[in-house]
Amino acid sequence: MQLNIKKLLTAMLFLQLGWIASCTGDFEEINSNPNSPEVVPSSLLLPTVIRTTAGQVAGQAWGIGNVVMQYTAKIQFTNEDRYNWGPFGNPYGSFYNSMRDLNNIIQISEPLGQNNYVGIAKVLRAFQFSFMTDAYGELPYFEATLAKEGVNYPVFDSQEAIYEGILSEIREANELLGTSNEAIRGDILFGGDVNKWKKFANSLRIRALMRISLRKDPSVEMQQILSNPAQFPIFTGNDDHAMLQHLPDVPNQHNLYTTRSGSFDEYRLSKNMELTLKDLNDPRLFAFAQPTNDSGAGIIGDIEDYQGVPNGLSDEEALQYSPSGDPARGGSNYISRVGFLWSCNQCTPLANPVGYQTILMNYSELQFILAEARERGFITTGSAEEYYLNGVNASFDYYESRYRLVNLPQIADKLQVGNDYFNQTKVSYTGTQQEKLGKIGTQKWLSLFFSGLENWYDWRRTGYPEIVPGPAAFEPNVPRRFMYPSSVQALNEDNYRAAITRQGEDRISTRVWWDVVR
Secondary structure, rough: HHHHHHHHHHHHHHHHHHHHHHHHHHHHOOOOOOOOOOOHHHHHHHHHHHHHHHHHHHHHHHHHHHHHHOOOOOOOOOHHOOOOOEEOOOOHHHHHHHHHHHHHHHHHHOOOOOHHHHHHHHHHHHHHHHHHHHHHHOEOOOOOOOOOHOOOOOOOOOHHHHHHHHHHHHHHHHOOOOOOOOOOOOOOOOOOOOOHHHHHHHHHHHHHHHOOOOOOOHHHHHHHHHOOOOOOOOOOOOOOOEEEEOOOOOOOOOOOHHHHHHHHOOOOHHHHHHHHHOOOOHHHHHHEEEOOOOOOOOOOHHHOOOOOOOOOOOOOOOHHHHOOOOOOHHHHHHHOOEOOOHOOOOOOOOOOOOOEEEEEHHHHHHHHHHHHHHHHOOOOOOHHHHHHHHHHHHHHHHHHHHHHOOOOOOHHHHOOOHHHHOOOOOOOOOOHHHHHHHHHHHHHHHOOOOOOOOOHHHHHHOOOOOOOOOOOOOOOOOOOOOOOHHHHHHHHHHHHHHHHHHHOOOOOOOEEEOOOOO
């Protein structure tokens, strides 16, 4: 009896082992969840990356860029306007998280020979790194996102090395784009148009070369691009530029459209912006701002119906500010809101979710870069005046088209400028080289309204236009950088300290490598 039981148990054991062996032979196939794939195609990763990139650009424009460059000023909670800045978690955290998806796109697409996806990922990675390094300075670059390879504490690379990497990656992207035939799905920026990605890449390369021009002569590379448009195409008009078109429905609505009216109303037209536009008889005033509530003008008013508030006031002063100087006529009803293109749905029935586009880089910016490059002798192609006029006209044309799109022809008609505008002494391309560079800088500043932090980065390089800190500012000078996130200081302390030893104190007054004292 005992012998039979032993035989039975032995047989059962062998049967069980055989069953286990047969199961484990195809364990991965049987236990794979078809609704949760382990490898996600690049077409599903790409829209999230583009949306994240645009989200940071738009958010930083509204919260910091517009304020520090005095397009807008705050009338409540004025810390940003007074340079009371602490460590900034973004764009650092958001973009490094996005880098994982960009790396995955490259790792997925390269073995499949999908060079277009690889090229697009490289353009976006270069854009994100340039945005971050211009904000913070030194960053983990070569060891970034290598946690799977065991690099948990990446070293910070010099900004010079980062820019070498950025420029190299853009060149690689230009070489890759168009060398494969896969359809680009998930491209919510250019709709799968590979040539537009090439134009963006080379235009971005020109921007990067100009950014570091106080440290390195950009002449050879810039001229190489302009001399061979077939190999290095760039933006040639407003139809090319890199703008994310927002849609009426989530997740592609722009954030301001759905924000609370109270949050939107904290930001108003800056006195600096108001006075500059009025001094130039510039009708973009009607595009960038709304008439004050007190004026009763509605959609569009006379020049005096648009009023700004000085930057850098204390909370109490800002909330009670009176453009007329009469305390009885002070407060938000006497200060202009930001223009209708950016308005929130709670703020006005004229708000439109598709009017605003997030600007990654526009054609007018490129033209102003080329105007400066020609004026400084970096390039020999074209004339500085032609580039300058192209930039101004492109800015007017863009805003005219957007206001026609949202059915506000009263504003669009104002943006059809003639010779009277260009013949003004403060606008015409005349004067000394310094005066011409000042005009380029001022018009470029106007064209970069709501363009992320690009306006701030460019001002730090050029000093145009004049930006004066407000009377209640915590710092005597305009900030030069962001402080690193607190998490970086805590989790990667040794490499963080090595970076600030090279770069300088982790303060908003510290200059990054390309920001040379002039």
